[in-house]
Amino acid sequence: MTQINQLRNQDEFVGFYLLKELEVKQTNANPPKDYLDIVLCDATGEMPAKFWDASSTDKETFFPMGLVKVRGIVQTYREKLQVKIMQIRPANPEDGVRLTDFIRSAPISSEALIHTIQGVINDIADEEIQAIVRYCVGKVEEKLAHYPAAKTHHHAYFGGLAYHMVRMLEIGDFLCGQRLFLNRDLLKAGIILHDIAKPEEMVAELGIVSEYSTPGKLLGHISMSSQWITEAAIRLGIALDSPKVLGLQHLVLSHHNLGEWGSPVQPQTPEAVALHHIDALDAKLQMVEDALATTPESEAWTPLIRGLENKGIYRLKW
Numbered sequence: 001m002t003q004i005n006q007l008r009n010q011d012e013f014v015g016f017y018l019l020k021e022l023e024v025k026q027t028n029a030n031p032p033k034d035y036l037d038i039v040l041c042d043a044t045g046e047m048p049a050k051f052w053d054a055s056s057t058d059k060e061t062f063f064p065m066g067l068v069k070v071r072g073i074v075q076t077y078r079e080k081l082q083v084k085i086m087q088i089r090p091a092n093p094e095d096g097v098r099l100t101d102f103i104r105s106a107p108i109s110s111e112a113l114i115h116t117i118q119g120v121i122n123d124i125a126d127e128e129i130q131a132i133v134r135y136c137v138g139k140v141e142e143k144l145a146h147y148p149a150a151k152t153h154h155h156a157y158f159g160g161l162a163y164h165m166v167r168m169l170e171i172g173d174f175l176c177g178q179r180l181f182l183n184r185d186l187l188k189a190g191i192i193l194h195d196i197a198k199p200e201e202m203v204a205e206l207g208i209v210s211e212y213s214t215p216g217k218l219l220g221h222i223s224m225s226s227q228w229i230t231e232a233a234i235r236l237g238i239a240l241d242s243p244k245v246l247g248l249q250h251l252v253l254s255h256h257n258l259g260e261w262g263s264p265v266q267p268q269t270p271e272a273v274a275l276h277h278i279d280a281l282d283a284k285l286q287m288v289e290d291a292l293a294t295t296p297e298s299e300a301w302t303p304l305i306r307g308l309e310n311k312g313i314y315r316l317k318w
Contacts, residue, residue: 005044005294009081011074016091017042018102019066020208024059027052036062040070040083042102045294047074049083058088065205067091067099080303103206106159110145113162117144117192120169126185128238132248133189135232136196136225143199151202151209153307154283154290158207161198164282165191171278179274186244186271190251194275197224222262225252251275288313 002013021039026032036051036058049072051058062068071087091097106113121137124130137144149155149164168191176184201216201224202209215224226249232238233245247269254272256263257280267273284307291302291313301312 003044004040004042004047006296007047007074007081007083008296008298009074009076012072013074014069014071016067016069016095016097016102018099019062019064019068020046022062022064024054034059036085038062038085040068041104043104045104045290047081047083049085051085051088061090062088064210065099065208067095067097067102069095099206103208104157105207106155106157106163108159108163108166110159110162113159113166114145116166116169117162120188121192124185124188126244128236128242128244129185129189129248131236132229132232132238132245133192135235136193136228139228140196140199146207147199147202147204148207148209149195149198149283151212154286156207156209160207161195164195164286167282167286168278171282172274175274175278179270182270182274183247186247186251186269187274189248190255190271190275191278193225193229193248194252194255194279195221195225197221197228200224220262222252222256222264247271255279284308 002011002015004017007013017040019038020041023037024034025037026034033052034054036054038049038051039046040049041047049070067090069089069091070083070085072083072085074081075084117137121130121133124133144162146158148157148160150160155161155164169188172187172191176182176187198221201213201221203211203213229245229248229252230240233240233242238245250265250269251272254263254265254267255275257266257276267276287305287307291305292315295302297315299315301314304310304312
């Protein structure tokens with residue numbers, strides 16, 4: 001079976017894939033015709049696909065998070081690969097395929113990631129900061145092991161959020177050793193808390209986000225994370241005007257840096273400046289890594305990456 005990252009322009013193929021996304025759309029023809037706008041994926045990546053002239057039966061047969069058998073041809077559209085589906089049917093038990101075989105996961109097991117995060121929490125020397133972090137993590141403890149960090153941009157797979165945290169904690173640990181003016185407890189806490197409400201912002205199954213929750217749409221993870229810090233302080237009897245509480249809230253509220261990116265304030269403490277750049281560095285390098293990993297090695301350029309100003313990445317060879 002041909003994997004997604006092996007598909008090239010003009011390849012004809014047959015294989016089983018996870019139907020990650022599906023939307024019924026209409027062509028511009030007169031009269032318009034229905035078609036299925038699909039994203040196919042497997043453990044190696046994903047690719048957009050079109051199934052033209054969809055019938056009423058097709059529209060009632062196929063749904064997101066279902067396994068399908070596809071016969072298609074790969075084409076290039078606006079400099080990106082996409083699949084023209086010639087035939088498609090739901091997978092059945094006799095096919096011997098399992099949903100988990102098609103789920104992309106973090107390269108480190110969820111158990112190991114959670115163990116690392118818990119170890120870092122244990123190492124936070126300040127008892128009040130540690131207690132606030134424990135309270136907030138406890139609100140999403142069951143989801144943290146498997147939730148993605150985002151719907152599409154970066155770490156958008158099973159265990160992606162925990163993997164993002166751990167990679168950031170590694171960078172933060174290095175910076176604290178190099179830049180001694182940084183408060184290690186605050187920065188560790190900020191890294192763990194900056195996206196801690198993502199599991200409540202998004203609705204996800206097996207690392208794939210289907211939609212944003214109502215609180216996610218109305219409040220967003222930044223606001224919710226800040227509220228959880230306030231909630232923790234109240235429950236723990238810590239003054240809301242404590243420098244520790246204010247410092248943690250500022251880390252969360254400023255980590256996107258700009259208002260148009262979702263932050264109501266810009267970083268104005270040493271740890272907040274560090275957190276913003278650690279977050280951006282890990283996210284952007286993961287975009288590069290994912291693009292390289294899901295692009296056939298025969299291709300010199302990756303597809304355009306939206307999170308990198310819509311630029312492709314060139315694979316240097318010598």
